[in-house]
Amino acid sequence: MKLKYLVPVFIVACAFFACNNDDDRGDGFEERDVAEVEAEDDAEIQLYLQTHFYNYEEFASPSADFDYKIVFDTIAGDNANKTPLIEQVTDTVVDFRDVPHTFYYLIARQGPKTNPKPQLGQQVLVRYEGSYLDGEVFDESNVETSFSSLGVVVGYGDFLVKLRSASGFDENVDGTIKWNNDYGIGAVFLPSGLAYFSSPPPGTQIPTYSPLIFKSDMLQFNDLDQDIIQTASGNISSPDGIPSHMEDVDGNGDPRDDDTDEDGIPNYFDADDDGDGILTEFEYDVDGDGIPDDSDGDGVPDYLDPDNQIG
Template sequence: MRVNRIFLLFLLIGMVWSCKKDDDPGFETIPPRALDEVALENDASIKEFLATHFYNYEEFANPSADFDYKIKIDTIAGENANKTPLMQQVQSETVTVTNTDLGLESEQSVQHTYYYLIAREGEGERPTVADSTYIRYEGSLLNGTVFDGTADYSWQYLPFFLRGYSRGISQMKAGDNIVVNNDGTTRITNSGIGMVIMPSGLGYFNQIQGGISQYSPLIFKLDVGLMVPDTDYDNDGIPSILEDLNGDGNLNNDNTDREAEVKARTGLIPNHQDQDDDGDGTPTREEIIIDANGNITFPDTDGDGIPDYLDKDTK
């Protein structure tokens, strides 16, 4: 009997050891690269691309009757050696990106530069990063590989998309009218057409998405047809752009009742998607005042400097 017990003990130990070996993935997990290091590397690659490529600016300047108003990019070489490089035609803006924004553990805040081109100025209004837009786009890598795109316009609520993408769109103007053609189809007149070139910190960074490898700068060609001014996604009476409380252009990190949501394990809902921003049980719409002209007043009943709709101590 003792021998049997010893045998069973060794058998159990062997099984546990075997399971541990099987659980070993057999490879080393590589941590994400440093945000500042990647930002510098991406910016150098983008600048090189902008200095060595051009777009069909001459066609946009003198469009033929059948011109499709699509941006085409080519290398400055050979018969195109005298073309004006994109670097001389783009504009740029900087955005602060933190490791927290990208779901990374260490604390770091890095300035990222994105570049944008306006090939045709739209005749409509300019959307914000918080608006819904009716848009066509094509996404590609710096080497020209296309990874995504749409043939027709589709509605997009910009806070749900990449920061660099929404930032680029916010630099453009939409079209001004919908025209019904003789065959019953429709078209949008005077849409804004342009392009945004952005570092991976404003894109997918260390994530792998389809044909997009880690740390890849991205290009999006854009055709902005229409937009909804002062989009109020959650219909709480406050335009989404006003729910960007810290003013960083990223609406997804503004969540007044985050602590309570974490504690309750109900899922995190940022203010622009939350009809009760402070989680006090009173809908946001009932804690603000909207007059007949659409002007919004934010009462502060207890005078503590925090408006009622963000103050769980007032209802």
């Protein structure tokens, strides 16, 4: 049995344009300097990591009733000798508006190496919690929730692909799912530049320039094909037959920076990747041999070649 994904309800889901790319909101708002905010965010996150720990001892020796939930607490009093998070996280640098931003992530449990990890562009099924550094939760789901790993803020998407999925699940008689207890569990600490920066999602109470924490259980992932056609009346779904994670033309593991026709729409979201007026689905593999077609033999597949006809 293959699990059917629930309808996405994830609060931080964005369009393919990052939610934080709007530096001209037209309402008199004056955006702060990116480098200045990054320095403040990183200092705040590092201080948090130096002064907090997680329940690593419970993960190392779980009791029969342990719920495998990450819990953060302050290093003080009875907890004065705990190992700080700063000694247990891994850091990764990602550019936002040409300014390097560091995010820090914690793997509380990775699961067996035989369990696969998703790739950017695949649809993930997770349980999650989003909070501020002070511990206040702004969004969470304790039930399975699905969304595209490219449909969330950059830092969170980059973190999700570091967690291994569960090896499987059992279906209970009441239709609910019991996951094999070997899925990846972790948390990521994001500067605002890799979250929402100056433009939190409409309708939320997330303040501008907020560093955020996301905890996640990685349960399962599937391929996703999410191309669209833009029309005057709105976007129309038009899958092109190429899973989004495979539209990584430059092979760097990130489909977000691949835009063959330079129209501002990355290939994984663009129904006509080369902008020649012919939809990708009618150029990719017309003869059905599993190999992208190359009509003019120039080594560039037709769906990426606006001049693909033999003269």
